[in-house]
Amino acid sequence: MIYIFGALGGLNWGYDTGVISAALVYLRRDFELTSWAEAWVVTGLIVGAVIGAAFGGRLSDLYGRRRVLLWTAVAFIIAPLGMAWSPNTEVLFLFRVVVGLGAGLAAVTLPVYLSEIAPARIRGKVTAFYALAIVFGQFLGFIIGVVFAPMESWRWMLGLSVVPSVLFALGLLVIWETPRWLVKKGREEEARRVLHYDRTPEEAQRELDEIHAVQKAEEAVGVRGLKALTQSWVKPILLVGLGLAVFQQIMGINAIMYYAPTTLQNVGFSDEGAIGSNLIIGLMNITAVTLALIFADRLGRKPLLLIGAAGTTLSLLVLGLTNLLLPEPDGVGTVGIVTLSAMAIYVFLFQFSWGAIVWVLLGEIFPLGIRATAMAVATTALWFGNGVVSLFFSPVLEWAGVGALYLGFAVICAFAFAFTIAKVPETKKRSLEEIEDNFRQTAGMPAIPLGVKRGS
Secondary structure (H helix, E strand, O other), X not given: OHHHHHHOHHHHHHHHHHHHHHHHHHHHHHOOOOHHHHHHHHHHHHHHHHHHHHHHHHHHHHHOHHHHHHHHHHHHHHHHHHHHOOOOHHHHHHHHHHHHHHHHHHHHHHHHHHHHHOOHHHHHHHHHHHHXXXXXXXXXXXXXXXXXXXXXXXXXXXXXXXXXXXXXXHHHOOOOOOHHHHHHOOOHHHHHHHHHHOOOHHHHHHHHHHHHHHHHXXXXXXXXXXHHHHOOOOHHHHHHHHHHHHHHHHOOHHHHHHXXXXXXXXXXXXXXXXXXXXXXXXXXXXXXXXXXXXXXOOOOHHHHHHHHHHHHHHHHHHXXXXXXXXXXXXXXXHHHHHHHHHHHHHHHHHHHHHHHHHHHHHHHOOOHHHHHHHHHHHHHHHHHHHHHHHHHHHHHHHHHOHHHHHHHHHHHHHHHHHHHHHHOOOOOOOOHHHHHHHHHHHOOOOOOOOOOOOOO
C-alpha cells in the first residue's frame, strides 16, 4: 500500500494529460481558440512542470521526498478547481501552469522516492508503479471525456481531477521518508526502522552499510550539488539520463496522448467517435505498463527499451505512410481504421518500454549525493521536450499533415534505438549503490567496498 500511495501522484498528471485531448474539442469552440492558442493551453502544464522540475530536486534534498510530495498534492488540489471555473483562456492557462508545477515536482520526486524505498529485488516493479499510475490516470481522463462529451462540458472534464488529488494527499499521510535521505540527514535509527519494514534483518543491515560506504566515497570526491554534475565520472551518467528523458518525450507519445482525437478528426472520425477512440488507447496504456511491471525485473531494462524503440519505429512508419499514400478518408474508412490501429499498437509498445522503464532507470542511475539534483536536470529536459512537442504539434499538423509528421517521429524512434544500444546500462537486480559503483569503476575510479555483488 505504501508503494501504491507513493505512486498515486502520477495519477494526477496522467488524468490531466488524458482529459485535455477531449476538453480541447469543446474548448476551441467556447473560447474560439486558434491553433497557437490551443497549443498554449496544452503547453501551460509543461511550462509549470519545467519550473517544478527545476526546483524539485533541490527542495527534495533540503526538506525530504515526502514533504515535497505533500506540496505537490496541494498544487494538484488547487489547479482543477481553478481550471473548472476559468472565465477565459488566460485564467485557464494560469491554472494549467499550477497543475504543471505539481506534475514537475512529482516527476522529479516520485521516481527517486520509489527507487530509494524499494528493495533491489523488486525496485523495477515498484518504480514502474509510477508509470502505471500515469496511464491509469490517462484512462480515467479518457472515460470522463467520453461521459461528458454529450454535454460538451470541458469544465467538468478538467475539474474532476480534484478527486484523485485528494486521494493522493490522503495517501501521503501514511507513507514514510526514504532511508537514504534519512541517512544523509544523520537520522540513522529512523532509516534502519524503515529498512526493516520490507527487508530481512540481513538485507537491511547490508543496505545500510552500502549507503554509508557510498556516502563516504562521495564525500571523498565532493559529490554534492550542481558542481558535482561536471565531474568526469558523473558526466556519462548525466548524458544517459538526459538522453532517456528527452527521447521519451520526443518519440511521439505526447502527440498521440494530447492530440489523438484531433488526429482522428483529420482522418474522418466524428467528434464523439474521436473522443471514444481514446478508450482503446487508454486500455493499451494500462495493459502495456502492467506487463512492464511484470517483466522489468525479469527481462531487464535495456531489452525492453530496444523492443520498444524498434516497434514504435515500425508502427509510426505504417501510420505515416498510410496517411501519405492512401486516398483521402470519407468517414471511418481504411485510412481512419489503419490510423487508429497503428496508434494503438504504437501506444502499447511505447508504454511497455519507454513509457515505464525510463522512469525506473532515472530513479536508479544517479549517484546518491546528487540523485535528486540530477533527476531535476533530467526531468527539466524531459518536460522541455514535452513542451516543444505539445507547442508545435498542432501548427505543424496543420502545415505538414498527419503522414509527414509521424514519419518524422519514426526517425526519432530509430535514433532512440541506436542510443540505447550505445549508452544505456543494464541495472536489474543491482542495488542503487552497486549501480553507482559500476559507473565509478567504468570511469577508472576505485571500487567502493560494498561486499558481495547480488546481480549483474
